[in-house]
Each structure stands twice: as C-alpha cells, then as structure tokens.
Amino acid sequence: MAHDSSNHSARGVSGLLSRRAFTLGLAGAGAALPLLAAPSAFAQSAAQPFDAWVRRFRARAKDRGISDEVYDRVFNGLKPDTRVYAQDQAQPEFTEEVWQYLNRRVSDWRIERGRQRCKEYSSLFDRIERDFGVERSVMLGYWGMESAYGDILSNVNAMPPVFPSLAALAWGEPRRRKYWETELLNALVIVQRGWGTPAQMNGSWAGAMGHTQWMPEVWLNMGVDYDGDGRISPFGPPDDALAGTANYLVKRGKYRRGEPWGFEARLPMGFDTNLADNKTRRALSDWSQMGLASIDGQSLAGLPDPARLWLPGGPGGPALMLLHNFYAVRSYNPSSNYALAVVHLGDRVMGYEGFRTPWPGGERALTLSEIQEIQRRLTALGFDTGGTDGRVGTMTQRAVRAFQQKAGISPADGYAGLVVLNTLRRGT
Incomplete structure (x- = not known):
C-alpha cells in the first residue's frame, strides 16, 4: 500500500531506514542480465554464411540434448536480426546523464502504475517478502524498469522474437561469441523442456524476456514455478517472474532480508569529493567522523556497517551512502545507474520523495x-x-x-x- 509522499523524504535515515526491521541503530541515534561495453564499430563479423553456421551449430545443440525436431522448428526460415549490432553500441546506462536516465524511468506514469500494481498484487508481494525476504519496493522497481509492469510485453516493436537476435549475436558478434552461443543453447533448452515456444519467446535485442527480463540462463537456473502450473515462465501472470528475480537476488546477489539499500547523505563544507568513489568501503561511523550525516541531519556516529559514498551527478549533487543491498540489486545488471533507478523507483512507488539535493546541470522530471x-x-x-x-x-x-x-x-x-x-x- 502506498504512503502519502508528503510525510516522507527520500534517503532520510528516520524515514527510510527506521521503517524496516533493520535500522542500523539510526532510530535511536537521532539488490543476470549482463550489459556489454560498447564496441568500437558495428560488431558483425562471421567466418561463414549464416546458413552454413546453422548447419554446423546443430552438433552443439545435440550435445545439449536438443532434438532435431526442436532445432528445425526454431531455425527453419529464421533470419538473423542484424540490428542487434548497432543496438549493442547505444546502451543508455552508459550514454545518458544520470538525472536524465532517472527522469526517463522514474516518471509519474511509472510511479502511479506501480502503486496500482502494488495494490493489485499485494498478496503476491506478501508471499515473496515472506519466502525470499526481498521487499516489494525492490520488486516493483525491477518490474517497472524492465517491462513497465508487463505493459510492453505484447508490443512486438519493443519486444521482438529473441531467436533471430540471439542467433545473430552467436553467429556474428566477435567479442563475446562464446557467451551468446551459450545463451542461444539455453534458449533452445527452454523450448525443448516445453516451457516456451519460439513464437512466445519475445524480448529485448539481447534476448532478455518477460516481466523482469530474464536471460535464458536465468530462466533455466533461477526460475521458480511460483504459481504451481508445472512450468516456469517469465510471461503471463507475474508470479514466476517476480519470484525468480527475488530468488536471483538472494542466491546470486546475496540480498539481505530487512536491510535498506542506502540513503541520501549531507556532506560537510570543504569535503574532499575524491573520497566519493563508489568503491572505498568505510564504516558509517568513520564517515561520521569526516563530518557526514544523513540528509535530514541525523548522526551516523557509532554505526559499524560498511558503506560506499557515491556522487552520481558529480560534486554539488546528491550524495548517496550505498549499503550492501544496493550491490545486491546491482547484481542483476552491472550498472550503478540502473540499480539506482530500480531502488529509487521502488521507493517513489512506496510514497517516498525524490532526492532533496538538485542535480547539477539537470532539469526536473516532467509531470x-x-x-x-x-x-x-x-x-x-x-x-x-x-x-x-x-x-x-x-x-x-x-x-x-x-x-x-x-x-x-x-x-x-x-x-x-x-x-x-x-x-x-x-x-x-
């Protein structure tokens, strides 16, 4: 259930941390989908024509237990989607300013839709929190970021068939060809198991599918049959998709039940911003000795929990203290901008305000x-x-x-x- 945002402030220690079972003691004191680096040029580079490659790749598929019937069903008439080579170069996590990246994704529409979904699937989120310990704010952040809460899954322009994309990458993307070959084989295994058909398996240019955009490997190894229908699917009802993502966060991201992702901090005058490298871990008490406090002025003294300091917009912008669960969230996609958008969207859905500190050179999000x-x-x-x-x-x-x-x-x-x-x- 959403809260009235007028009563909360984003990253305020009393508002954000003390509302959870794990408070870091502050009430008394005052979370693969891999992304790729952009190549220097269009990546397509194949040693043989596509049809010849398909014939040779059949042996690899047989070694993974793929029948000739399934292989032919997938590849007969398939044309590689060579647009993926250009799309690989323009990933927004690495090309947009942080404020712009957040404004695009943490929009009024996503916040309001997220609040509707939060109410609609309240019992599902209750169950996920009980079984996995991952808060609904995080799950709503992923769901909203990855598929606009499932709204775009039926849009073939946004979510085209994945086999033409994966085949193009496995055939002609030279930098990580082994990775793409493996993911293509994983997708074939999904068809072999009867969990999906080539026509149903639509997704991103990189082959990520469903409500929370699983790569085939994640579908196979982290998926959960949470609705009890005997198969695992990131499509249809969101139960399997959200539970599988929570399972991923716990098992691969080491998400900790009841802990927050972090909070907005206030820096003292003259603070050496070189220390805000999003790398160096120090106890919150050590940051306190340097003059840092929460954005609403609460002391961090006496708190042993390690945290990293990050200035995503540069000096003068919001200062974020990042705790363990921020990096658990980041494990789903190795981009700090992405992880920040997930947790920020989730917090806004739950009724918390935006960052108090303005973004240098940025502009407000449109209503x-x-x-x-x-x-x-x-x-x-x-x-x-x-x-x-x-x-x-x-x-x-x-x-x-x-x-x-x-x-x-x-x-x-x-x-x-x-x-x-x-x-x-x-x-x-």
Missing part, C-alpha cells in the same frame, strides 16, 4: 500531465506517439526524436524534457 501535453501536441503535428497516456514508450521517443530533428534541437535523443515541451508550446 504526467506535461508528458501527456507533449504527446497531444506531437500528435496534432503529425508525429505518432502511440497514444497520450503519459507513458514515454518507444513510439513517443521516436516521435520526440523526429520532432527534435525537425525543430533543430540537439541532441535529437528522444528525451521528452522541458526543451521539447517549451518548443512545442512556442509553436517553433
């Missing part, structure tokens, strides 16, 4: 009504946004990018921000 206004104005100008619901999906981003190009706005990055809104309002 739901402002996003809807952008969509209406773009639609009136002939740019197809796919609707005016306030959710910035693939079609809205394409429409914004096309408008930016026509209006001479640089960069034409598809970001629906204040510049686009004000330009539309001026009619220029």
